[in-house]
Amino acid sequence: MAQFTLFAHKSGPNPWKAVAALRELNLSYDIVYLDFAKNEQKSEKHLAHNPNGRVPTLIDHQNNDYTIWESDxxxxxxxxxxxxQRNISLPHDDPEYHHLLQYLFFQSSGQGVIWGQANWFNHFHPEPVASAVTRYRNETKRVLGVLESILQDKEYLVAGKYTIADLSFALWNNTLPMMFGKGKHEFKEELPQLDFEKEFPKTYAWHQRLLARPAVSATLKERLQALQQ
Known part of the structure; x- marks a missing residue:
């Protein structure tokens, strides 16, 4: 039996953040994929673990089935x-520890929420709403601009090394082509576009460093395999 059970969705970025962290730490896990089309995330069984009815939800079987949700x-x-050994994190008494938390919160509220809405209105909203697509694409570019300013003179967000602060952004960064690509609806309006490498070169280079991590690369391959099943 694997040490962890992870309740997940095959395509959403947040569960795969947890997978990348498990891989970074060489921890064993089994994934239970929930079918959102059948509303399985809102089932009584899953709500008993996660009353918010979303994913990921993680159960640590070697720690008395300790259960935790929210990806960051x-x-x-x-x-x-x-x-x-704090290979991808910082001790709590490190001067930069609260900056690490700062970036985790920024990822959740600044990247995850905004980029999720950008993808929703581009691909899943039942009616075409050009103003919403425009708003969330522009907000996405604003967040990229914040990251660009932070990464001007450093390779990673905190303490001069790769940490979970960086990892938390990687899987969402990978949705940019989908977010700015052809969506569900046709629009007469000209929508904001993105040339990631040209417009945000420091952030793009940082993202390439994240993709080069063996754990991140393996996670993306595992996600692709799951989607193909």
């Missing part, structure tokens, strides 16, 4: 408990 909280839990 999962990253913090895994590294606090299992990253004893």
């Amino acid at each position: 909280a999962i990253l913090a839990y895994l590294t606090d408990i299992y990253d004893k």
